[in-house]
Amino acid sequence: MLVSVNDFVTTVNIPNTDEAPLIADLQGFVNKYEPMYMGQLLGADLYAQLTAGLQEEPIPAKWTALKNAITTEQIAQFIYWYFVRKKNTYLSGMNIAVKPQSENAINVSPIVDQVQVWNDMVESSYKSAKFIQDNNVDYGNYYLPNVFKTFYYGRFNWVLMPDIFYKQNDKNI
Numbered sequence: 001m002l003v004s005v006n007d008f009v010t011t012v013n014i015p016n017t018d019e020a021p022l023i024a025d026l027q028g029f030v031n032k033y034e035p036m037y038m039g040q041l042l043g044a045d046l047y048a049q050l051t052a053g054l055q056e057e058p059i060p061a062k063w064t065a066l067k068n069a070i071t072t073e074q075i076a077q078f079i080y081w082y083f084v085r086k087k088n089t090y091l092s093g094m095n096i097a098v099k100p101q102s103e104n105a106i107n108v109s110p111i112v113d114q115v116q117v118w119n120d121m122v123e124s125s126y127k128s129a130k131f132i133q134d135n136n137v138d139y140g141n142y143y144l145p146n147v148f149k150t151f152y153y154g155r156f157n158w159v160l161m162p163d164i165f166y167k168q169n170d171k172n173i
Contacts, residue, residue, distance in 0.1 A: 002034065003072050012079075029086075046140070
């Protein structure tokens with residue numbers, strides 16, 4: 001794992017990460033969503049190669065460079081978005097998602113914060129993918145260079161990019 005519970009600071013701050021139940025809950029999100037993010041960013045093959053390369057002793061320079069091109073913050077931002085979405089609702093007895101309401105309290109939607117964090121993650125994802133594209137001699141025939149050509153040159157080949165490359169807005173459109 002590249003991200004730990006201790007990485008949820010600054011823009012992705014999750015309070016009370018010193019409490020055991022929250023640590024366990026957040027660690028479950030890290031275990032689930034870090035591989036999901038890395039799979040979307042790198043594709044299954046390159047992600048498996050990176051994981052294996054980081055286990056070698058000494059770690060080859062190309063895997064250290066790739067690891068450094070992917071910040072723990074961008075992975076934490078992806079995880080944070082899902083964590084906040086889940087924690088902002090709970091299931092009623094009828095398995096219907098509802099927002100909790102405390103007496104004499106006003107619920108404030110976290111959507112603006114979530115959108116900002118997600119969009120920052122999108123920018124970082126593009127930078128990481130651009131690094132891979134610029135160093136394709138080291139990382140092979142990666143799937144994103146064709147996506148970038150489509151994007152940069154205005155041709156529409158209908159290449160479907162992973163979610164991590166699409167910005168969001170607070171209107172959910």
